Amino acid sequence: MTEAATGEAGFDPAGFRLTQGDFTFLGEDIQRPECVVALSDGSILASDCHAVVARIGADGRQERVGDGVELPNTFALDGEGNLFVTDLERRTVVKCDEAGASVVLDAFEGGPIGAVNYILGGEAPGEFWLTVSTQLPNLWDAISEPRPDGRILRLEGGNARLVADGLYFPNAMQINTETRELYVAETTAGAVARAKINEDGTLGPMERFGPEPVYEGAFLDGLAIDVDGNVWLTELARNAILVIDPAGHMHTVFEDPEGETLKKPTDLAFGGPDGRTVFVGSLKMKTIPRFRAPVAGMPQWHQRRQVTLNTGIERSEMTGG
Template identity: 30%
Template sequence: MNTSADRRANLVPQIQPTDWIGTDLVRPECVLATAHGDIFTADWRGGVAHIGADGAQRLYTGSPVDGEALKPNGIALLKDGAFLLAHLGAERGGVYRLDRDGQTRPVLQTVDGVDLPPTNYVVEDRQGRFWITVSTRLTPRSLGYRKTCDDGFVVMMDAKGARIVADGLGYTNECVVDAAGEWLYVNETFTRRLSRFAIAENGSLGTKQVVAEFGPGVFPDGLALDVEGGVWVVSIVSNSLIHVTPDGRQTVHIQDVDPDHLAWVEAAYQSSTMDRPHLDGVKSRHLKNISSIAFAGPQLREAYLGCLLGQSILKIAMPVQGVAPTHWNYPGSV
């Protein structure tokens, strides 16, 4: 485990107008890419935005749930072209299936006899299992923006049903299973950790191992794996893209933030007064709260970055090839 990061002098990326993809997106928190050149992102207009390889943009919207519009945070592309959405409702969550014709139906609303709180993320592994995260049980969720947060959990859903397989996490965010299906990597945003769990054959998890602990200003959110065993972690607020080696060493690849703004948020975090305004505003040159990274391109040597407060997706070149996600060869257009 390593707590330090190499912070180089000039980390603001050189961005051209053609590096931005899509327009008028609303809270593109989670981004997916496919081998066919399609991009999908969660969109708080009530569904999923689709940017085709030809640049055409579509929006698939679902029906309201629990009296409010669908609020997809994490999304998963299914083999038949539909989506699973992690619903980040005001008070309740759950996982919903969204077909491209707008048909919406619940997939998971309770687990171990308890209603799912606002739900953060959902991802499929190569064994056809789905991993779902809940950041906190607290209401409002902003009460979990603390270094003492310890009530996040992970759900595994397979053909036998769904059950909680890890609990007591520090604001559980995105997770990913490695290509061999041996490890589940999880970001714990407000305890500032990248952790992992060994996966047993039945889907149960071993004891948590901390891969990396992050320093001041870093709040890990999204993540993706590369073919060399590294993990690429994005941090909200600091607008950072950080490479973590298998032994926990960290290198900051991108950072775009106003130092005074970051210091203001860090002071609130340290005094346990961090709240919505510290996440809902950003002072930067280009990026607007990076929350997601997806490797893309013919050789998986590009990446798309989604931002909580952005309206477009940023494409950047990567120094290493990414691991293809489970949905990589799923059809983009149906």
Template identity: 30%
Template sequence: MLKPFDTADMQRWGKGLTRPEDVAFSRDGRTFATDPEFGACEILQDGSLLRICETPRPGCCNGISMDLAGNILIANLGAHHGVPGALEKLNPETGLREILLSEVEGRPLTSCNYPMADSAGNIWCSNSTARANFAGLAETRPHDGFIFVLRTDGTSSVVAEGLGFANGLAMSQDEQFLFCCQSFDSNVIRYPVLPGGQLGAGEQYGPLVGNIAAPGARADGLDVDCPDGCAFDQEGNLWVALYSSNKIVAITPSGELRTLASDPEGKILRRPANVTFGGPDLCDVYIGGLGMDYVIKLRSSVPGMPLAHQR
């Protein structure tokens, strides 16, 4: 049974990180955290940090995950700094960092947010906005975000659009549905996955995860619940990080919204962005955050759902 957490359950781990948006846990037990300029760094077992790539690249590395070959997939949220964003990969053994895709169907990728691979090797990724920079974005809240797919045959296409800041992604255990956090609307959208790497029509999954910003107000104020990243556990609960209100919530399979952790003053859980399950039993929970120089590590009563590269 899923149990809530207290801040006393949370351990600061990997101190010295910069804007650790996300954490990725490899099949062989290694832990990686986002490094905005350099892609990702490894958090060693003693909590120390090892930089993988020594060459910085413009932009802002955001969500990370693993592909089936063990490479680190990187979503470059370039528009955060007014530069192009792209889907990239980083070889954790050699430090080689490559661009996989910089445009889709003639559309430039400006703000790749979160990438993930399915069991066939297709890579799905959100692009938060079509805008080239974030100036005024939180106030105007355009619905110009989209999801794209890079298939194993090298083709790519936009598979969903019209999203209010397309953010974190998750896939159901059977890979029949793709889920996307929509930050500006404080909800999660669910899409049926169709043959050939396509998506069907989306619908809201579960209730709103919290408060929506009033018209004209900033979409990321402390009184607003902006969903960022999400992940499933093995009981089918979808964990969602609410970065503006310092909360972790879960949408249960029955559609109930449960608060798992709340730190209104941000004493330790500060702008949480993503939830990742790791450890030998997948009961270790890693929480990345925009306002922390560490990631949070804690134990869950329910193991996480293994991702495609962990199966």
């Protein structure tokens, strides 16, 4: 690993590169770990189609948690540690708690919600942000023929409202709490958009952040933000990890076209005791790749509030440790 110089200006991604040897792997036999969440107690949660999530404790013990979701794509926690999950097959948002699984959202404005993809916990209690990647019945039609029919919804108290529209397959999101901006990866545009979060929870105008596209043929998926305001991304075509610095310049820090180390990387989550371990989700792998970054991630609300997974959610099959 080559680390960029750091100083008063912070981390400079222009000089940072990863090699295959910088990756280690966590967990085993996780089916489609699209989403990864790092908690303050040292545990890692990942989407797992064997259940709802796989939980890997700080001691290395792994267990499957939850039931009642057909295709658990992404998830977030509420203040009590319950899971709010996007079911990409049924196109619903499902809550998993000690009572089991229950549908929270399955329609919008009297019609189908669309391909609800990514869910992000907001700063207010009970607030979530949702990307709906397309209105088409078939996801691959929206990928093969890109169209701006994606949207962002804000969910609060079980009620959803539209806050952004006209996006190209919006996917992962994160909030920069310093600037109070929401960033979103637009997969089929191969680019990132951002907007100010207004006091009433609506969004200001979307604007492009960084190159459009980051490079020809790019399909962005995961997105995370570090404490210096750099935006970290995963890209599916080259199995790449990219960084866009605050000035909007894009840097490729790792790419693996043959898929020897990363295969279809999706989500990114900063965690670990110092916030500098980056965990990578994927569509094709059965473990969680991880690497060390020269800078810590911007703490998400569940990390700042030390939220842990509700122990009352159904558990099964403990391994490792």
